[in-house]
Amino acid sequence: MKAIICGAGIAGLTLAWHLERSGWEVELIERAPAFRGSGYMIDFYGPGLQVAERMGLRERLRALRYPVDELSYVDRDGRQTSHLTMPPGMQEVISVLRGDLARTLQDDVRSPVRYATSIDSVEQDSGGVTVQLTDGTRRRADLLVGADGAHSRVRELAFGDGSRHLRYLGHQVAAYILEDRRLSERIGMRYQMLTVPGLMAGAYALRDDRLALLFLRREPEPRIPGDPAATLRRHYGELGWILPEVLTRCPDPPELYYDQVTQVEMERWSQGRVVLLGDACQAVSLFAGHGASMAMAAAWILADELAGCEDPVAAALRYQRRIQPTIGEVQRFGRRFIRWMAPAGRRHIIARDWMLRLAALPGVSRLFVNSLSPGGHNLIRSSSEVASPHPA
Numbered sequence: 001m002k003a004i005i006c007g008a009g010i011a012g013l014t015l016a017w018h019l020e021r022s023g024w025e026v027e028l029i030e031r032a033p034a035f036r037g038s039g040y041m042i043d044f045y046g047p048g049l050q051v052a053e054r055m056g057l058r059e060r061l062r063a064l065r066y067p068v069d070e071l072s073y074v075d076r077d078g079r080q081t082s083h084l085t086m087p088p089g090m091q092e093v094i095s096v097l098r099g100d101l102a103r104t105l106q107d108d109v110r111s112p113v114r115y116a117t118s119i120d121s122v123e124q125d126s127g128g129v130t131v132q133l134t135d136g137t138r139r140r141a142d143l144l145v146g147a148d149g150a151h152s153r154v155r156e157l158a159f160g161d162g163s164r165h166l167r168y169l170g171h172q173v174a175a176y177i178l179e180d181r182r183l184s185e186r187i188g189m190r191y192q193m194l195t196v197p198g199l200m201a202g203a204y205a206l207r208d209d210r211l212a213l214l215f216l217r218r219e220p221e222p223r224i225p226g227d228p229a230a231t232l233r234r235h236y237g238e239l240g241w242i243l244p245e246v247l248t249r250c251p252d253p254p255e256l257y258y259d260q261v262t263q264v265e266m267e268r269w270s271q272g273r274v275v276l277l278g279d280a281c282q283a284v285s286l287f288a289g290h291g292a293s294m295a296m297a298a299a300w301i302l303a304d305e306l307a308g309c310e311d312p313v314a315a316a317l318r319y320q321r322r323i324q325p326t327i328g329e330v331q332r333f334g335r336r337f338i339r340w341m342a343p344a345g346r347r348h349i350i351a352r353d354w355m356l357r358l359a360a361l362p363g364v365s366r367l368f369v370n371s372l373s374p375g376g377h378n379l380i381r382s383s384s385e386v387a388s389p390h391p392a
């Protein structure tokens with residue numbers, strides 16, 4: 001059996017890893033010109049971490065993690081206004097750069113990745129799927145997987161108008177990494193954030209004198225601005241703290257990641273031999289803080305259904321049934337979290353600061369940790385383990 005996976009990101013690489021180990025031939029198609037190791041910091045826990053464990057990657061990820069054990073809010077002069085030291089249960093969370101997670105997955109994938117390529121058209125019949133690539137070549141496979149992110153090209157080809165499946169959450173997000181020893185030492189290994197109504201900027205020091213920056217802005221208009229770096233400077237440049245300095249050195253895309261904050265909601269995740277995976281069909285958004293983890297869980301479940309199966313169409317339907325309810329739960333959690341992560345008014349900022357002070361109290365901190373695990377506790381059980389009450 002052969003699968004073409006469009007998108008060599010977190011979901012696509014995880015699926016390739018598992019499929020090739022169950023005897024599938026796999027080819028990955030990736031739009032980027034080469035592997036990109038940059039990105040933003042993600043908190044990795046729950047079902048994705050269980051998948052990483054089954055893949056034998058947990059210790060490698062632990063070695064790459066950043067010890068984000070303190071979160072502080074600062075004012076325009078950089079003075080701390082509230083802070084939270086991560087309670088013990090949070091030790092399980094691995095904070096890692098998205099690029100480092102992707103690299104760890106990619107290192108163990110043997111299938112070829114065709115870079116600087118995408119998909120032009122798709123045709124399917126009862127025996128397989130034929131894909132026309134943007135480099136002019138054609139491929140035939142048993143299954144095409146669209147693991148190409150929230151703005152999926154495969155989704156557009158198989159389901160039509162992509163925006164119909166997007167739920168815009170009223171914010172735009174940007175992230176980039178800067179090299180600067182002085183600023184990196186000033187920020188240190190704690191997540192520092194500045195919030196004013198409608199705007200949030202965050203910074204965290206990385207190894208090798210680097211600094212990871214994140215910007216979140218309330219914006220009713222989903223359209224991405226033509227010059228994202230200039231837009232960031234216009235909105236954040238006067239806010240004080242380290243912002244004027246870091247924004248004068250803000251890169252343009254692709255080094256600058258800039259996107260809408262969206263969730264993807266779809267009734268069906270597959271159309272015959274074309275199946276969607278990860279953010280392409282189930283994006284939960286950064287508000288849920290669980291997207292990479294859920295993408296890996298979904299890839300694992302799809303691979304579990306496809307292993308040894310002669311009917312990929314039926315396997316794709318079973319995969320959706322197994323994970324979609326959890327995704328709905330995580331998406332609802334993400335929407336509830338918006339007002340805490342990106343407070344719209346001063347009243348919410350004050351309430352958030354009080355919540356953090358309370359969260360530092362013993363007992364309350366446990367509740368806080370539990371609230372960060374919105375779902376998916378029993379997802380990572382293979383179909384045979386689900387069938388047997390005493391899995392091996």
Ligand SMILES: Cc1cc2nc3c(=O)[nH]c(=O)nc-3n(C[C@H](O)[C@H](O)[C@H](O)COP(=O)(O)OP(=O)(O)OC[C@H]3O[C@@H](n4cnc5c(N)ncnc54)[C@H](O)[C@@H]3O)c2cc1C
Nearest residue numbers: 007009010011031042043118148153278279290291292293
């Ligand atoms: C700022 C931010 C913070 C986040 N924080 C967290 C967090 O704390 N915890 C967490 O678990 N998740 C977090 N996430 C979400 C997480 O990054 C995503 O949910 C996850 O990367 C989804 O994996 P994916 O493989 O579906 O998509 P991606 O990792 O986006 O991969 C998609 C791949 O497809 C490629 N591609 C796109 N279009 C095409 C095309 N037309 N043809 C070919 N290839 C294409 C892309 O180049 C990319 O390589 C965060 C996201 C953001 C933006």
